[in-house]
Amino acid sequence: MTAETVAPPPRAGTKGTPPPRPLAVRIWRNYAFKRIRQAIFTIWFVATGTFFLARLMPGDPIDIMAGRLTESGMTHAQARGIAEAIVPYDPHASWYVQYLEFMTGVVTFNYGNMMTRPSTEVTDYIMQYLPWTLFSVGLGVLIAVFVGLGVGMIMAYRRNGTFDHIMTPIASFLAGVPNYLLAAAVVVIGSTWLGLFSFANMRGRLSPGVETGFNMVFIGDALYHAILPVFAYAVTITGGWMLTMKAATTEIMTEDYVMVARARGLKGWRIGSNYIGRNAILPLMPQIALALGTLIGGAVLVERILNYPGIGGMFLESINQRDYPVIQATTIILASTVVIANLICDLLASRLDPRIRLDDTEA
Template sequence: MTAPSAPTSAQHASGRPAPPPDAAVGPPPPAARSSVLRRAWTSYAFRRIRQSVFVVWLVATITFLLMHLMPGDPIEIMAGRLNSAGMSHEQAMATAANIINYDPDANVWAQYLDFLKGLVTLDFGNSLTNPSKTVFEHVMEYLPWTLFAVGAGVVLAIVVGLSVGMAMAYRRGSWFDHAMTSVGSFLTGVPNYILIAAVVVVGYTMLGVLPFLDMRGRITAGVEPGFDFVFFGDALFHAILPIIAFAFTATGSFMLNMKAATTEVLTEDYVTVAQARGLKPGRISRGYVGRNALLPIIPQVALQLGTLVGGSIVIEQILQYPGVGQMLMEAIGNRDYPVVQAAVIILATSVVIASLVVDLFLVRIDPRIKSEGQDA
């Protein structure tokens, strides 16, 4: 008798022969495919994307309903303007109805379905008060200016707020800590439009050092838009007051939150171990303290973006900065429903996307959030 041969690599550990090679090459079985789809559907990233899409749909639906519940219609408003210009009432109504492509008696459900279709394709129709221009083109003329001012304000607030907040934590209990805590509480508690109005009153009216009249608008007359220092410098000159206004509240919030986060991190054991190992204070501050203190601050960036973009209406009206907030107020006054809907939806979508990106980025640097979300 010959001795039994040892199991080859073509056999399983259980002793049963492995399937033939051809069986392992084909497509995965239905059970495996459903398992992959189930894992993708329940993943943290896909769940956050579903939540973001739902929020955008909810905001769009509420905006659509509110626009149709508002009293008055754009035809009557434009007819009133034409009537005040000397045109008879009947002729003004006929002219306004001919200019504005809007039927207030149309079926609301059909309008809603058309609205959702346009939302998916980014086709919001034409402006009621300016039919020659699409709504998307009209909004995009104003939106970049608001995003520029808000984005620059948030960046300024991050640089100043986080630096001062960390310095407050390292010098807690000192006069610097007490003074900056008072400043941060003041900036957080007082609305930014009151602060910037005070800056304008003191700088322009009382001291006469702030050229407020020259700073109104987007750019100076005669300056051509282009990728050159003249245009960017002039645009920054006109946006400096909105940038300061947007940075006021965010700076105070970042200062106080960074101080609290840094103070908590300084009490952790790994910081004490790093100090005992003789690491340089700069390396401990950057690699151990600063990185971990930033984790609770990152989500607040998206929240501040949403707050500041929503508050741009008041700031832009005070400073006469023609951004999307000022455009939105004019569209509401004119009952230009497509423009109002598109502006609100685009602003809400920008905030939702910013929050989604921040959440996904936070999961990359702190995987504990993903596991906590799956456990919940």
């Protein structure tokens, strides 16, 4: 019996075995690094577009302030002189100098001071409003996602049944109602006509005398004043999530691996959680970030109708006053919030389903 000669394994780089990629190439083609590059490019693109669009609007901060001063009886020359002395803005500065200063502030997270209030930092001013909008919008999205996904999955399991026939038209109706219209209807019907609650007491962010702090009094009062905007946000997007989850679940239920799981005798709850629910939710995760961004961008009307001082009303006022630093910083912060949320959703989805990373790398 002769001993067979065993050939040594081929070395890297020999014929039949591709050489290993350099470390820099592997990092560059890494899925997470690619998504981070895309996120940074998106934020830069939004920042640059905001810089130029703000300056393309008719009038600058000096013109707006001079126009208001002339209403008090000043001549245009007097108002213009006072406005130029107050507003820290040079209308004659070249655009590339302004852009360089602006991008330096973006990189260093220093947006400077307001033009309408030169002694107030832009970041401090925005943080007086942004947390309240994120609180109301975030809570509304969270409620809508949990309710919409849960009800949508039940609709798919009981499709063509009584529950499905009742909830489908309701979901379609809710998906088509604008949140600002629902907010106005709730105030008119609930407070004015039926007297179910006092809208006068629910206006604002906190009741008089309540101080900000991590305690039950503050949390309870903040929730009380945020009920109406949260309700408007949650209800109007719950319908869309119900229909989307119903469609995704119905499609997953027809897949072969679900049929195999049922043939193996697995329990219904295990099939629903491990095979159907997980795969139906994966494609919807990026839409959660998009819903958050859409609601924040559309919060202007809801906050104005409900008298809930948030980032929407503040942003509109800064546009009217042509306060460039506030406009730029607000847009960048809101865009970054959406982009980062979307990035997190993408990375989580890639961890739950490794096929996403493989498909992206091959592409």
